[in-house]
Amino acid sequence: RSFPSYLLKSTFLALMNDLMSADVPLLFLATCDCGPSEIPEDLRAVFFGNAFCMRQLTLEEKLDCFDDIMVMVKEGYEGGKGSSGAGPSGEEDLPLAPPDEQVLQGKALQLKLDEEEENLRQLRMVFRSQVLKLLCEHRWRVFTEPLREEEKKEVENKGGSSMDLLTLLRSIDTKKVSSAKEFEKAIADIVSTTEALYSESIAEDARIISRAHALKDAVDVWLETLPKELASKCEGIVEKRRQEEGKKKEEENATRRVSARSLGEVMDDSVKHLDPEALARKLRSERRQAEEQEALEAKKLEEERETERLRKEEEDRKRAEEQKKKEVPMTPPTLENLLQLQGKLEVEVADKRSVHDLESFHACLKQLTWSYRMEPNRINVCEALIDFMA
Numbered sequence: 001r002s003f004p005s006y007l008l009k010s011t012f013l014a015l016m017n018d019l020m021s022a023d024v025p026l027l028f029l030a031t032c033d034c035g036p037s038e039i040p041e042d043l044r045a046v047f048f049g050n051a052f053c054m055r056q057l058t059l060e061e062k063l064d065c066f067d068d069i070m071v072m073v074k075e076g077y078e079g080g081k082g083s084s085g086a087g088p089s090g091e092e093d094l095p096l097a098p099p100d101e102q103v104l105q106g107k108a109l110q111l112k113l114d115e116e117e118e119n120l121r122q123l124r125m126v127f128r129s130q131v132l133k134l135l136c137e138h139r140w141r142v143f144t145e146p147l148r149e150e151e152k153k154e155v156e157n158k159g160g161s162s163m164d165l166l167t168l169l170r171s172i173d174t175k176k177v178s179s180a181k182e183f184e185k186a187i188a189d190i191v192s193t194t195e196a197l198y199s200e201s202i203a204e205d206a207r208i209i210s211r212a213h214a215l216k217d218a219v220d221v222w223l224e225t226l227p228k229e230l231a232s233k234c235e236g237i238v239e240k241r242r243q244e245e246g247k248k249k250e251e252e253n254a255t256r257r258v259s260a261r262s263l264g265e266v267m268d269d270s271v272k273h274l275d276p277e278a279l280a281r282k283l284r285s286e287r288r289q290a291e292e293q294e295a296l297e298a299k300k301l302e303e304e305r306e307t308e309r310l311r312k313e314e315e316d317r318k319r320a321e322e323q324k325k326k327e328v329p330m331t332p333p334t335l336e337n338l339l340q341l342q343g344k345l346e347v348e349v350a351d352k353r354s355v356h357d358l359e360s361f362h363a364c365l366k367q368l369t370w371s372y373r374m375e376p377n378r379i380n381v382c383e384a385l386i387d388f389m390a
Contacts, residue, residue, distance in 0.1 A: 009040075009043070012043075013042065016028075016046050028046075119233050119237065120175070120178045120234055120237060120238075123226075123230055123231065124175070124177075126226065127172050128173070130219075130222060131165060131172065132169070134165055134215070135165055135169070139211065139214075140211075143165050143190055143212065143215065144165045146166055146167055154196065154197065155196045155197065158196045160189070160193055160196045161189045161193070162189070163189035163193055164190060164193070165190070168186045168190075171186065178238055179231070179234050180223055180226060180231045182238070183223070188216065190215065190216075191212045191213060191215070195212070
């Protein structure tokens, strides 16, 4: 007869008090090798006075407990020897329980998924065969090689999506392209990629762009020959899975937000407190970026103005050179030259009067200048003569 130590006793009582306070249904059985009067009062109070004294059973008393069981087993075996409905062990054959409704739904869903995968597989086989044919044709060879990294960046900077026939074939193999719309979009991406990489102002590039449009037209004609029923089924399957995936992502995001909020990882905007120093640094950074952007734009505008000024100066210079080339170089005439021209000038003067001195010759020149006002070459000659006479 040994009583528990103080630590064990305290632990046991504390555990029992916690279980009792939780209002939990509890059946606790314990044995003791001493009389109830020898058990401390605080331990007896745990069992509410329900303590019983038991003696150790003898072997005969233990065997008597199994008499009824042995009799029932014996009667069941003898009664089942001649029964036709019993199995080989004497047990009655019971009907199988009907399958669970959830099991039936799971099997039906699996059959439906297998059917959908079969439809998508058939359409991908058709797409793969067509892409392999396009890869074998020489005229589409320019659209077969994947783009380099710098070319991909150039296409992405222009808002496009890089695509080629080999990438399309890989997308079909990885089940990224499983419908007619996705296949048509991939071909349209090939056209946009070609337009982003080549310029229509260059003859060779323009021919490549035209060939890309020819590829799209050929694929559009081929898509019209697809089985309508198979194409519509696959389109519905892809759209349904896309919607289910979107709903699943929304639920996951909502669950993640709720979990983060419950753990204190996410705070509502209403209780957030912004650091003044951090806000000031952010404002200074934004102001500095705005100033740098304005300075860059001003510099760019100044460069454009300088370029325009230089262009205008160059145009003026070229115009002056062309005008200078048109002008006839003149040499000051002598009196002998003027006297030689006297006969010719008398014919063109309106009143046909004769020129006998320099003064009358000067008057004739002024009259000729007025008559030749619409002919630049002649009026230049007359003006030179007038300047010489002056």
